[in-house]
Amino acid sequence: MSDAAALTVTEILATVTSCLLGHGYREVDSARLGEAAEEGRFFEDAYGVVGVSVYETWGDLAGRWQDAQGDLVRLISEYISKAEAKAWDGYLVLLTPAVSTAGREGVDQIRYDTSRLRKLVADGEELGSLGEIEDVLLPLLPLDPVIPALAEGSALDLLPELLEGRGIAPTSTARLLDAYAAGEPLVEGLHELGEAE
Amino acid sequence: MRLKSIEIAGFRGFPGRHRFDLDAEAVIVVGANGQGKTSLFDAVLWGLTGELSRLGKAKVVSLYSQTGGARVELELSDADGGLWVARSEGEGQDGVRVRHGGGEQLVGPVAEAHLLDVLWPHTSGSKEGDSPLTAATTRGVYLQQDLVRQFIEGESHQDRFRAISELVGAGAVSDLTIALDKSKTAWSAATNSQAELLDRREAALRSDEARLEGLSESSVSGEEELREQWAAWWADVGGEGGSEGAPPALEGTDASRRLDAAVKELAAVRAAASRRSVRLEDLADRLAGAHEEPVADLDQLRADAAAASEAARRSGEALRAAQAAAAERRRLQVARRDQAEELRALAEIALRHLDGPCPVCGQGHDHEGTRERMLQAIAAASEASDPEPETLVAASADELARLEAERDEAAGALAEAEAARREYDLKLAELTRELAELGLEPGEAAGQRVEELASAERARVETLGNLLGAGEQLALALARVGERARRHELEGSVATARAEVAEMREELEARKRTRELAGQILEQLRDASTEVVATRLDEISPILQRIYRTIDPHPALRELELQPSFSGRRGQLAPMLNDRVADKGIDQPAAVLSSSQLNALAVSIFLALNLGLPRLPLETMMLDDPLHSLDDINLLGLIDLLRRTKRSRQMLISTHDPRFARLLVKKLRPVGEDRRTRVITLEGWSRSGPRVLETDAPSEERALRIVA
Numbered sequence: 001m002s003d004a005a006a007l008t009v010t011e012i013l014a015t016v017t018s019c020l021l022g023h024g025y026r027e028v029d030s031a032r033l034g035e036a037a038e039e040g041r042f043f044e045d046a047y048g049v050v051g052v053s054v055y056e057t058w059g060d061l062a063g064r065w066q067d068a069q070g071d072l073v074r075l076i077s078e079y080i081s082k083a084e085a086k087a088w089d090g091y092l093v094l095l096t097p098a099v100s101t102a103g104r105e106g107v108d109q110i111r112y113d114t115s116r117l118r119k120l121v122a123d124g125e126e127l128g129s130l131g132e133i134e135d136v137l138l139p140l141l142p143l144d145p146v147i148p149a150l151a152e153g154s155a156l157d158l159l160p161e162l163l164e165g166r167g168i169a170p171t172s173t174a175r176l177l178d179a180y181a182a183g184e185p186l187v188e189g190l191h192e193l194g195e196a197e
Numbered sequence: 198m199r200l201k202s203i204e205i206a207g208f209r210g211f212p213g214r215h216r217f218d219l220d221a222e223a224v225i226v227v228g229a230n231g232q233g234k235t236s237l238f239d240a241v242l243w244g245l246t247g248e249l250s251r252l253g254k255a256k257v258v259s260l261y262s263q264t265g266g267a268r269v270e271l272e273l274s275d276a277d278g279g280l281w282v283a284r285s286e287g288e289g290q291d292g293v294r295v296r297h298g299g300g301e302q303l304v305g306p307v308a309e310a311h312l313l314d315v316l317w318p319h320t321s322g323s324k325e326g327d328s329p330l331t332a333a334t335t336r337g338v339y340l341q342q343d344l345v346r347q348f349i350e351g352e353s354h355q356d357r358f359r360a361i362s363e364l365v366g367a368g369a370v371s372d373l374t375i376a377l378d379k380s381k382t383a384w385s386a387a388t389n390s391q392a393e394l395l396d397r398r399e400a401a402l403r404s405d406e407a408r409l410e411g412l413s414e415s416s417v418s419g420e421e422e423l424r425e426q427w428a429a430w431w432a433d434v435g436g437e438g439g440s441e442g443a444p445p446a447l448e449g450t451d452a453s454r455r456l457d458a459a460v461k462e463l464a465a466v467r468a469a470a471s472r473r474s475v476r477l478e479d480l481a482d483r484l485a486g487a488h489e490e491p492v493a494d495l496d497q498l499r500a501d502a503a504a505a506s507e508a509a510r511r512s513g514e515a516l517r518a519a520q521a522a523a524a525e526r527r528r529l530q531v532a533r534r535d536q537a538e539e540l541r542a543l544a545e546i547a548l549r550h551l552d553g554p555c556p557v558c559g560q561g562h563d564h565e566g567t568r569e570r571m572l573q574a575i576a577a578a579s580e581a582s583d584p585e586p587e588t589l590v591a592a593s594a595d596e597l598a599r600l601e602a603e604r605d606e607a608a609g610a611l612a613e614a615e616a617a618r619r620e621y622d623l624k625l626a627e628l629t630r631e632l633a634e635l636g637l638e639p640g641e642a643a644g645q646r647v648e649e650l651a652s653a654e655r656a657r658v659e660t661l662g663n664l665l666g667a668g669e670q671l672a673l674a675l676a677r678v679g680e681r682a683r684r685h686e687l688e689g690s691v692a693t694a695r696a697e698v699a700e701m702r703e704e705l706e707a708r709k710r711t712r713e714l715a716g717q718i719l720e721q722l723r724d725a726s727t728e729v730v731a732t733r734l735d736e737i738s739p740i741l742q743r744i745y746r747t748i749d750p751h752p753a754l755r756e757l758e759l760q761p762s763f764s765g766r767r768g769q770l771a772p773m774l775n776d777r778v779a780d781k782g783i784d785q786p787a788a789v790l791s792s793s794q795l796n797a798l799a800v801s802i803f804l805a806l807n808l809g810l811p812r813l814p815l816e817t818m819m820l821d822d823p824l825h826s827l828d829d830i831n832l833l834g835l836i837d838l839l840r841r842t843k844r845s846r847q848m849l850i851s852t853h854d855p856r857f858a859r860l861l862v863k864k865l866r867p868v869g870e871d872r873r874t875r876v877i878t879l880e881g882w883s884r885s886g887p888r889v890l891e892t893d894a895p896s897e898e899r900a901l902r903i904v905a
């Protein structure tokens with residue numbers, strides 16, 4: 001992989017594709033694209049339809065993003081009626097490895113255009129690494145893998161490891177916690193452990 | 198635990214009774230301001246906790262309550278079959294009732310305790326501020342409209358730390374620390390008591406060891422020989438008339454005491470025999486010198502004494518007569534002298550008044566003749582002499598003295614002779630009596646007989662003395678046997694005590710080691726509480742970052758972390774915003790963010806706590822009109838975030854904006870079988886409450902529409 005400033009369009013597109021597919025999206029087969037543009041890739045999951053376009057230059061992005069938007073809107077309308085809720089779940093990802101020649105204002109102008117579809121825009125200044133590419137896609141990705149299951153345990157479960165780092169044997173901490181949970185005398189529990197050892 | 202339904206009556210914006218079906222992944226509550234959206238969410242909070250601290254002391258009972266009180270009933274679902282909670286106020290039966298699973302209904306404090314145990318069991322015992330369940334619910338489950346930015350703006354770093362500490366359950370670590378501290382204190386007290394007991398046991402052991410050392414190991418005669426000596430001695434004692442009753446057994450517990458008593462009795466007998474022996478010898482001596490009768494002629498002595506007494510008496514009478522005559526003569530002489538003296542005084546006076554007539558009769562007189570006579574009277578007085586010494590009386594006194602001496606001598610001789618006679622008579626009578634006691638008649642043979650008796654008594658004294666000596670030897674032997682037995686017993690008890698002391702020492706050392714370990718753990722636990730918070734914050738950090746980046750409130754400050762710091766054992770927590778590109782950061786977001794951005798930040802933190810904490814009272818998030826001042830991008834970011842979380846969290850979200858509500862219905866639509874999104878519309882509020890319209894959002898059975 002090439003360095004920060006040297007990400008190519010292919011690398012960016014491959015990263016986006018890998019990320020979306022890895023998070024449950026499925027790519028729309030080119031045979032189903034119909035009148036959709038030859039450029040761009042399209043993905044769908046239960047929550048939305050995503051069109052991805054990566055441009056070589058900022059000028060290309062600024063000049064052609066509306067075509068990409070139109071392509072995605074047409075694709076959606078071809079399969080989903082306007083009355084359905086998913087018709088409003090279109091997302092357009094517009095990326096370029098080049099730095100915006102219109103400054104941050106140029107980027108924000110597209111980003112804050114909420115007509116028809118939500119746009120996720122990033123230029124070379126924000127795409128310094130593969131991780132930053134994923135950051136752009138965050139609104140499209142499920143949180144489920146990140147959300148921990150509500151645990152039955154408590155903060156006390158952290159203590160054996162925490163105290164081991166401070167020189168207290170885990171067996172001692174574990175015995176202490178057992179005694180505490182059972183409502184037994186705490187120091188007596190430690191003493192019994194010492195006697196057994 | 199998720200919400201299934203709620204029934205509200207007389208509570209804030211719901212004067213009448215309303216029941217809402219909340220059994221859905223998402224519940225969207227729509228209504229203009231004042232229609233009861235917040236009242237519905239507050240009812241959930243109040244039903245669970247009994248508190249609405251946001252309202253202060255204001256009552257929750259609706260002004261138009263149809264019953265005069267407020268009542269909320271909640272149904273929640275969990276793996277144990279469900280929880281039912283009913284809370285009322287002002288209806289005469291204020292308080293809470295709880296039924297969990299198929300269990301019995303609980304009421305009052307027991308119900309509150311069970312509720313806390315089910316919903317928030319890992320709470321600390323802290324009593325500051327809101328109850329733990331309320332604090333956890335308002336910080337992690339229910340984002341109240343009026344308090345959206347409280348965590349960022351309204352609290353100090355220390356307050357934030359405490360809040361997070363309670364949410365992550367670090368309070369349980371504090372409780373454990375307190376419990377361990379108490380346990381260690383009790384253990385120390387018990388260990389000190391054991392140490393004192395050990396000291397006493399060791400002192401007792403040293404005392405026993407000293408006693409053991411003092412017990413002799415002298416040899417004792419064989420048991421059989423001792424037994425023979427014992428029997429023989431008691432037989433001899435009986436023969437001498439001492440110690441009535443059967444002799445004690447050698448092994449008997451009273452053997453020593455009986456021996457002691459017998460020896461004392463024997464000593465008394467011997468002393469009596471010794472005295473008797475001395476008396477007999479004395480009698481024999483007295484008998485030997487008893488025939489010398491006094492020779493003095495008492496009659497003659499009496500006659501001599503009488504004659505001497507008579508002579509002395511007559512002499513005494515003569516003396517007295519002489520003394521009387523002499524006294525008369527002296528009296529006459531004294532009278533004559535006194536008279537002469539008086540005449541002289543008169544003469545001297547007369548001489549001074551001689552010139553002229555007689556001062557007495559007034560007649561004239563011969564002055565020269567009178568003067569001559571006066572002078573003669575004066576001369577005669579001068580010549581009057583003292584009485585002459587009486588030689589006759591002296592001679593009589595001498596004679597009397599001589600006769601009295603003779604009389605006394607005669608009387609003394611008589612008394613001496615009489616005393617000698619009396620003494621002789623007494624001795625004779627005493628001897629006769631003593632002989633009679635011995636059954637003897639006075640005479641020459643008596644003396645020999647007494648000698649024989651004295652000799653026999655001396656022999657008995659010697660025999661008794663030997664018996665006494667043998668008894669003392671027996672006592673010594675018995676004492677040695679007893680001492681040997683005691684030594685043997687003491688050796689055993691000393692050995693046992695040594696083992697016991699050693700065991701106690703070992704146990705005490707073990708207890709001290711345990712105490713030290715407890716102290717070390719305690720020391721580390723005091724820091725562990727803050728480390729638990731730091732660890733949990735590390736765990737939350739990825740989702741916090743994800744949520745913040747998804748909502749993306751600020752174009753440059755794109756990193757958020759909740760940064761703990763510690764001053765001693767006091768924790769602080771600051772929300773830090775960082776710009777990695779410019780390498781800048783700030784812990785006072787209000788200084789740089791706009792109102793809309795602060796709201797987005799606050800919502801991000803709330804969602805991170807709701808989604809990132811390992812445990813919450815409910816698997817639910819309740820957002821009461823959270824979209825004040827959020828711009829369109831933040832709004833879309835939030836909605837995109839929310840739609841991705843409703844599989845993990847039941848979502849209740851309210852809005853006053855119908856357009857936004859429609860968007861929410863679309864975005865939060867149920868996707869797949871058995872999924873449900875509920876829409877509750879509140880409108881047209883009146884004194885009986887709002888009009889309520891409940892519908893289900895249309896579901897989408899086929900998730901993928903374009904992909905084949």
